[in-house]
Amino acid sequence: MRKRILVASMLLVFIASVLPTVFLVKTAKAAPDPLLGDVDGDGDVDMADLSTAALAYGSYGPDGPNRQFPGLPASGRWNPQADLDSNNFIDIHDLLVIAKNFGKTQ
Numbered sequence: 001m002r003k004r005i006l007v008a009s010m011l012l013v014f015i016a017s018v019l020p021t022v023f024l025v026k027t028a029k030a031a032p033d034p035l036l037g038d039v040d041g042d043g044d045v046d047m048a049d050l051s052t053a054a055l056a057y058g059s060y061g062p063d064g065p066n067r068q069f070p071g072l073p074a075s076g077r078w079n080p081q082a083d084l085d086s087n088n089f090i091d092i093h094d095l096l097v098i099a100k101n102f103g104k105t106q
C-alpha cells in the first residue's frame, strides 16, 4: 500500500512539474515571418511602402560587405529599410519585391 502511495505521489509531482511546460509550449506563439516588401513595418505592403522606396530610389548605403560605391558615405536619401535585397543600393529589384507582394498583409 505504501508503495502505491509513493508511486502515486511521484506521478503527481512529475505531472505538476511538466504541466506548466506543456501549457507554455501550447500558448507560445512564434513570431511571424517578416513580410517581404513591408518597408515601413506596419504589416502590409501598400502605396506607403512603394512611395518610401521610390523616394530612396538610386541611393546607396555606407561601405559594407555589399557596397556598390567603395569609399563613399551613404547618400542623403538612403533608407536601409527600402533595401529589400540587402545589396546596399535601392534600385528596381527592391521595387520589384514590393510589386510582387503588393496587397499582402500579415
Ligand SMILES: [Ca+2]
Pocket: 037, 038, 039, 040, 041, 042, 043, 044, 045, 046, 048, 049
Ligand atoms: Ca507597409
Ligand SMILES: [Ca+2]
Pocket: 082, 083, 084, 085, 086, 087, 088, 089, 090, 091, 093, 094
Ligand atoms: Ca537593394
